[in-house]
Amino acid sequence: MVRRLPEYLTIWVPLLLSAAHLIAFTLWTIWISFTPSTLVPISGWVGLRNYSAVAASRNWQIALDNLLLFGSAFVLLSLATGLILAILLDQRIRGENVLRSIFLYPLAVSFVVTGTVWSWLLNPGLGIQKLVHDLGWTSFRFDWLIDRDMAIWTIVIAAIWQSSGFAMALFLAGLRSVDADLIKAAQIDGAGPIRMYRRVILPTLWPITVTVIVIQLQFAISTFDLVRALTNGGPGIATQLPALVVYDLMFQRSLLGRGAAAAVLMLLLLLAVLLPYAGWRYVQRRRAIHA
Amino acid sequence: MRNRTFAPSRILIYLIVSLIAAAWLAPLAVVVLNSLRTNEEIAQGSMIGWPQHLAWSNYAAAWSGFCVAETCAGIRPYMLNSALVTIPATIFSTLLGAIAGYAVSLWRFRGDSWIYGIVTLGIFLPQQMRLLPWTIVLRDTGLMNTLTGLVVIHTIQGLSFTTLFCRNYYVAIPQELIRAARIDGAGFFRIFWRIILPLSPPILVVTVIWQFTHIWNEFLYGVTFTTGQQQPVTAALIALSAAVADIPQHGVQSAAVMIAALPTLLIYLIGGKYFVRGLTAGAVK
Numbered sequence: 001m002v003r004r005l006p007e008y009l010t011i012w013v014p015l016l017l018s019a020a021h022l023i024a025f026t027l028w029t030i031w032i033s034f035t036p037s038t039l040v041p042i043s044g045w046v047g048l049r050n051y052s053a054v055a056a057s058r059n060w061q062i063a064l065d066n067l068l069l070f071g072s073a074f075v076l077l078s079l080a081t082g083l084i085l086a087i088l089l090d091q092r093i094r095g096e097n098v099l100r101s102i103f104l105y106p107l108a109v110s111f112v113v114t115g116t117v118w119s120w121l122l123n124p125g126l127g128i129q130k131l132v133h134d135l136g137w138t139s140f141r142f143d144w145l146i147d148r149d150m151a152i153w154t155i156v157i158a159a160i161w162q163s164s165g166f167a168m169a170l171f172l173a174g175l176r177s178v179d180a181d182l183i184k185a186a187q188i189d190g191a192g193p194i195r196m197y198r199r200v201i202l203p204t205l206w207p208i209t210v211t212v213i214v215i216q217l218q219f220a221i222s223t224f225d226l227v228r229a230l231t232n233g234g235p236g237i238a239t240q241l242p243a244l245v246v247y248d249l250m251f252q253r254s255l256l257g258r259g260a261a262a263a264v265l266m267l268l269l270l271l272a273v274l275l276p277y278a279g280w281r282y283v284q285r286r287r288a289i290h291a
Numbered sequence: 292m293r294n295r296t297f298a299p300s301r302i303l304i305y306l307i308v309s310l311i312a313a314a315w316l317a318p319l320a321v322v323v324l325n326s327l328r329t330n331e332e333i334a335q336g337s338m339i340g341w342p343q344h345l346a347w348s349n350y351a352a353a354w355s356g357f358c359v360a361e362t363c364a365g366i367r368p369y370m371l372n373s374a375l376v377t378i379p380a381t382i383f384s385t386l387l388g389a390i391a392g393y394a395v396s397l398w399r400f401r402g403d404s405w406i407y408g409i410v411t412l413g414i415f416l417p418q419q420m421r422l423l424p425w426t427i428v429l430r431d432t433g434l435m436n437t438l439t440g441l442v443v444i445h446t447i448q449g450l451s452f453t454t455l456f457c458r459n460y461y462v463a464i465p466q467e468l469i470r471a472a473r474i475d476g477a478g479f480f481r482i483f484w485r486i487i488l489p490l491s492p493p494i495l496v497v498t499v500i501w502q503f504t505h506i507w508n509e510f511l512y513g514v515t516f517t518t519g520q521q522q523p524v525t526a527a528l529i530a531l532s533a534a535v536a537d538i539p540q541h542g543v544q545s546a547a548v549m550i551a552a553l554p555t556l557l558i559y560l561i562g563g564k565y566f567v568r569g570l571t572a573g574a575v576k
């Protein structure tokens with residue numbers, strides 16, 4: 001027993017540290033969300049008061065509206081971009097490896113860098129608008145970055161640039177694993193390329209599509225760095241998102257209880273996406289075993 | 292394929308793909324070009340333009356000259372901070388993840404699938420749920436505002452990914468191999484050292500690249516748990532753009548952005564295949 005102690009320690013210490021911190025930290029944050037903590041965590045019970053305060057705040061409401069718009073626009077557009085790129089790259093074109101690397105390199109760069117660079121490109125006095133003006137078309141306008149109603153779209157643009165490559169990589173892997181016999185049979189039936197994609201190939205991709213949607217939604221819900229670097233939530237609070245509200249409450253306004261409540265709400269949003277997905281995966285696996 | 296190069300539909304495909312590729316490269320090109328233009332040149336025109344003469348001095352200034360929040364040492368100290376956090380955390384989390392992945396997939400012990408299940412939940416738990424507990428833990432252990440604190444955080448949190456990667460790789464190793472070695476009297480560590488590790492290079496490369504990229508690029512913990520001279524480079528970049536808001540120095544800033552992005556970009560260029568494998572491994576479990 002003693003002789004095997006190093007073995008037990010090596011197996012258990014890292015796993016227990018990881019598992020324990022996940023459970024303990026989650027419960028801890030949930031507990032803080034029910035306390036009247038402000039500058040420092042204190043005990044006490046305020047029920048759901050922190051939650052109602054967060055839910056009633058303009059900041060949070062705007063963050064939720066933005067998340068809905070940003071999440072759906074970003075997921076749909078990056079899905080479409082990724083799928084189109086994957087189909088194009090699947091046409092046995094030359095330089096496929098180089099092209100794939102080009103579409104994927106943004107994933108190796110930090111969101112801070114992406115956000116900073118796009119904040120320059122989209123800044124009307126510095127970037128694309130300025131360039132077009134300097135070229136002579138002075139009535140050209142592309143000032144979404146400073147337009148309250150459109151600013152959220154700048155985040156959509158940067159996010160699509162950053163992560164469409166991810167959707168592309170998964171779709172491409174899916175396209176490459178379509179059963180060759182299936183394609184041959186369709187060819188014998190005289191199906192043209194468009195019919196082939198619509199009727200034969202794309203229907204096999206939907207499990208991948210679900211996975212991509214879930215991962216991109218997960219990213220959308222926890223988006224922080226990108227907004228911080230690109231708009232910092234502005235102009236005003238026009239591009240506020242839940243993760244920014246959490247940070248603001250915890251570390252700028254020192255309302256720890258409310259910050260924790262906002263973090264728990266974020267977790268619930270995430271669970272609303274992940275739990276149905278986990279259930280779906282479970283059913284799929286079951287079917288695969290029984291089939 | 293007949294008329295492979297001349298069919299109009301193929302020309303169209305190449306045209307579309309090249310256009311999108313150009314759009315994807317444009318931000319990088321803009322930063323590279325700006326990092327070689329003087330601040331005055333950029334101020335006269337836009338941020339999109341060709342350098343009149345190559346202003347390499349931007350890189351010198353970005354590396355060790357300009358001022359962030361009253362200290363004028365350039366981006367160098369922050370790059371060093373990022374390296375001092377990223378390299379140890381990557382090594383620790385990868386090594387511990389390999390052992391943990393081996394333990395849950397091949398060694399097997401009571402409760403292994405339970406604890407493995409909980410550990411992988413860490414992939415989904417948002418950072419925001421851990422911010423306050425980490426704040427308290429770091430404060431009570433005296434690790435607040437230290438690089439060691441960030442190493443500890445990234446090592447523990449990284450375990451969720453590294454254990455998953457390694458476990459999924461090791462389950463393909465036949466159990467008989469382990470059983471035979473155990474009959475020969477080999478223990479946990481000897482089997483790991485002699486059998487598992489020699490089979491591991493592909494997955495270790497994937498894991499190291501994944502961890503390095505993620506820890507280097509991480510921002511939220513860096514900005515929350517460190518201040519001033521202790522910050523990693525991602526946090527310093529944000530501080531820099533706030534600091535120069537009055538008198539923009541876009542040439543120098545572009546050089547700083549390039550320097551900060553270079554380590555992960557280089558790793559991507561060298562090990563892109565493994566990077567993509569990590570991406571898809573995280574997605575298709």
